[in-house]
Amino acid sequence: MFIPTLERQCTSEQREKFLPLCYDYRIIGTYAQTELGHGTFLRGLETTAHYDPNTQEFILNSPTISSIKWWPGALGKTSTHAVVLAQLYTLGKCHGIHPFVVQLRSLDDHKPLRGITVGDIGPKMGFGPNDNGYLKLHKHRIPRTNMLMKYSQVSPDGTYTKPPRSTLTYGTMTFVRVLIVHGSAIALAKASTIAIRYSAVRRQSELRPGEPEPQILSYPTQQHKLFPLLATAYAFHFVQLAMMKIYTDVNDQINNSNFSRIQELHALSSGLKAFTSWVTNAGLEVCRMSCGGHGYSQASGFPRLYADFTPSCTYEGENTVLMLQSARYLVKCVRDARSGKTLPGTVSYLSEDVSAVHSGGSSGRDLSNLDFLISLYKQRASNQVHFASDKVDRGISAGMDLVGALNSASVHLVSAAKAHSHYFIAKTFVESLKLLKASSELQNVLHQLASVYVFEGIAQSSGDFIEDYILSGSEAKTIRQLAVDLLPLIRVNAVSLVDAFSFRDEVLQSVLGRYDGNVYENLFKWAQNSPLNKTDVHPSYHKYLGPLLKRNQSKL
Numbered sequence: 212m213f214i215p216t217l218e219r220q221c222t223s224e225q226r227e228k229f230l231p232l233c234y235d236y237r238i239i240g241t242y243a244q245t246e247l248g249h250g251t252f253l254r255g256l257e258t259t260a261h262y263d264p265n266t267q268e269f270i271l272n273s274p275t276i277s278s279i280k281w282w283p284g285a286l287g288k289t290s291t292h293a294v295v296l297a298q299l300y301t302l303g304k305c306h307g308i309h310p311f312v313v314q315l316r317s318l319d320d321h322k323p324l325r326g327i328t329v330g331d332i333g334p335k336m337g338f339g340p341n342d343n344g345y346l347k348l349h350k351h352r353i354p355r356t357n358m359l360m361k362y363s364q365v366s367p368d369g370t371y372t373k374p375p376r377s378t379l380t381y382g383t384m385t386f387v388r389v390l391i392v393h394g395s396a397i398a399l400a401k402a403s404t405i406a407i408r409y410s411a412v413r414r415q416s417e418l419r420p421g422e423p424e425p426q427i428l429s430y431p432t433q434q435h436k437l438f439p440l441l442a443t444a445y446a447f448h449f450v451q452l453a454m455m456k457i458y459t460d461v462n463d464q465i466n467n468s469n470f471s472r473i474q475e476l477h478a479l480s481s482g483l484k485a486f487t488s489w490v491t492n493a494g495l496e497v498c499r500m501s502c503g504g505h506g507y508s509q510a511s512g513f514p515r516l517y518a519d520f521t522p523s524c525t526y527e528g529e530n531t532v533l534m535l536q537s538a539r540y541l542v543k544c545v546r547d548a549r550s551g552k553t554l555p556g557t558v559s560y561l562s563e564d565v566s567a568v569h570s571g572g573s574s575g576r577d578l579s580n581l582d583f584l585i586s587l588y589k590q591r592a593s594n595q596v597h598f599a600s601d602k603v604d605r606g607i608s609a610g611m612d613l614v615g616a617l618n619s620a621s622v623h624l625v626s627a628a629k630a631h632s633h634y635f636i637a638k639t640f641v642e643s644l645k646l647l648k649a650s651s652e653l654q655n656v657l658h659q660l661a662s663v664y665v666f667e668g669i670a671q672s673s674g675d676f677i678e679d680y681i682l683s684g685s686e687a688k689t690i691r692q693l694a695v696d697l698l699p700l701i702r703v704n705a706v707s708l709v710d711a712f713s714f715r716d717e718v719l720q721s722v723l724g725r726y727d728g729n730v731y732e733n734l735f736k737w738a739q740n741s742p743l744n745k746t747d748v749h750p751s752y753h754k755y756l757g758p759l760l761k762r763n764q765s766k767l
């Protein structure tokens with residue numbers, strides 16, 4: 212995050228000064244924003260940067276225990292520099308959070324500089340090799356030119372020039388949220404690869420006496436666990452491509468001082484980062500458990516995959532908070548639509564009157580038609596957003612201010628943002644396949660995946676569709692069965708569909724997911740290499756077990 216922030220927030224002179232040092236690994240940096248007391252509420256960050264016009268320096272300080280920077284990756288022992296987000300004070304006035312480049316350690320002996328207390332925050336659930344650290348600043352001085360001044364400036368005499376948009380400082384977070392959508396796709400693809408390959412190798416139980424033990428991949432329940440997740444990995448692959456395209460387009464506009472779509476980008480990236488990381492996080496556990504006992508072994512690769520992925524739901528914007536950000540924008544769009552404004556592409560459906568299109572229960576609707584079902588996802592999202600928006604309006608009519616009304620409706624707002632994200636993902640998946648140049652056989656297989664994603668998405672949220680009369684109960688039941696009917700068809704290509712991700716064994720890091728399927732021999736080899744097996748009799752025997760056993764044997 213250090214380099215993307217410099218690339219986005221530096222003036223051209225600052226780029227020339229800092230970026231070559233980064234690209235040549237002459238300095239290593241981190242993004243120091245979160246503090247002990249604040250990670251979500253950025254306007255509450257307490258680190259200060261007071262401008263001293265006499266020396267043309269900023270004095271950075273951690274005034275309280277809660278202001279100590281806490282969590283930044285590689286801050287503890289590795290980074291020589293950091294982008295520090297601090298409250299800017301100049302000429303006696305506070306101008307809010309701004310980014311500053313701060314050198315932390317000497318480039319000669321790597322020792323922390325004067326005024327810098329830095330270290331590792333201690334062991335975590337995962338990310339063992341990453342020295343997430345703490346940073347306490349003691350009136351540490353940096354040159355005026357170390358404030359990143361592309362969007363806002365402090366002149367030598369201390370005069371402040373404000374940015375065209377205060378939220379431009381938040382740009383790197385948006386970029387990383389977009390990357391996390393990609394990270395979710397990759398993590399779910401890895402977990403699907405491990406679980407499906409292992410399920411093709413593992414044979415267990417005897418269905419009928421005398422029959423050979425079947426591959427566990429042949430059990431409908433195993434297929435029902437794994438194939439919707441496999442389809443989700445493909446869905447997330449296509450949605451991260453679409454998300455990155457939108458990000459690149461809007462970022463180009465921002466670079467040309469066109470900020471018209473910055474809100475839409477923030478809302479979409481927030482919703483997709485939260486939705487994809489929540490779904491992936493849960494999916495990793497389903498994949499692990501589908502591998503039985505061996506899934507619980509470090510050899511499976513699942514413990515590390517889960518421990519390293521699960522913070523995606525927290526960092527770069529805690530998921531609930533990001534869903535609320537997304538929902539807040541959707542409520543704003545409903546208002547804009549009501550006042551006749553044209554809505555941007557990803558939310559234009561909110562100005563359509565979808566309620567008249569489908570009323571649940573009418574017979575003869577083709578429930579296997581994906582375009583039709585995507586229109587139901589649209590209706591569900593529109594209904595949820597309008598329902599939540601009406602809640603907000605009622606709160607205001609009851610005398611609440613906007614913040615109070617948004618807060619009281621927040622449970623429904625999160626549901627609305629989830630439905631909006633789900634609709635975007637399902638629609639993008641189906642539309643991406645239409646644009647794909649592929650053989651009819653391949654189109655057919657991918658259509659099966661898109662179908663099981665769309666069907667299962669409705670089955671798992673059928674309450675939303677039934678409560679709003681989008682589907683009748685019997686139609687929801689039919690769609691649930693359509694997903695189950697597809698499983699044996701997907702079974703035929705399941706291993707090829709994970710091979711298509713082409714993770715090398717060294718990347719997958721899983722004995723269960725080995726490309727050659729040679730699991731048992733390599734599990735035994737892996738176990739024998741376990742540190743505990745360096746000696747037949749572990750040294751601890753002589754200290755504890757031996758004396759204990761001998762003492763008790765003498766009593767026999």
Ligand SMILES: CCCCCCCCCCCCCCCCCCCCCC(=O)SCCNC(=O)CCNC(=O)[C@H](O)C(C)(C)COP(=O)(O)OP(=O)(O)OC[C@H]1O[C@@H](n2cnc3c(N)ncnc32)[C@H](O)[C@@H]1OP(=O)(O)O
Binds near residue numbers: 212253284381477
């Ligand atoms: C090319 C490369 C290809 C590569 C390909 C290979 C890829 C491989 C893929 C693998 C990769 C793996 C992933 C990477 C690893 C990850 C490592 C990351 C480690 C983790 C790092 C971190 O963890 S780093 C800290 C993150 N810490 C937050 O994330 C704080 C959240 N907290 C807030 O973000 C604010 O606190 C919060 C809540 C908005 C309220 O902010 P606030 O109070 O100031 O504002 P309000 O809510 O009042 O909103 C006031 C108005 O600002 C608007 N607005 C707010 N944000 C905006 C924004 N970003 N953009 C525009 N507009 C924004 C809002 O929409 C309102 O607009 P309006 O007024 O019009 O409604």
Ligand SMILES: Cc1cc2nc3c(=O)[nH]c(=O)nc-3n(C[C@H](O)[C@H](O)[C@H](O)COP(=O)(O)OP(=O)(O)OC[C@H]3O[C@@H](n4cnc5c(N)ncnc54)[C@H](O)[C@@H]3O)c2cc1C
Binds near residue numbers: 252343
């Ligand atoms: C592995 C890891 C790496 C990290 N790397 C970095 C890094 O490199 N740089 C950096 O600056 N930070 C980093 N962070 C910090 C991370 O960005 C924060 O932890 C994250 O932003 C969440 O903030 P928080 O911890 O204050 O959680 P909190 O906001 O305290 O969340 C706690 C609970 O409060 C709820 N909540 C908070 N606000 C609201 C609200 N307005 N409405 C409703 N509910 C709310 C949340 O939903 C959540 O359930 C990292 C964290 C981790 C775990």
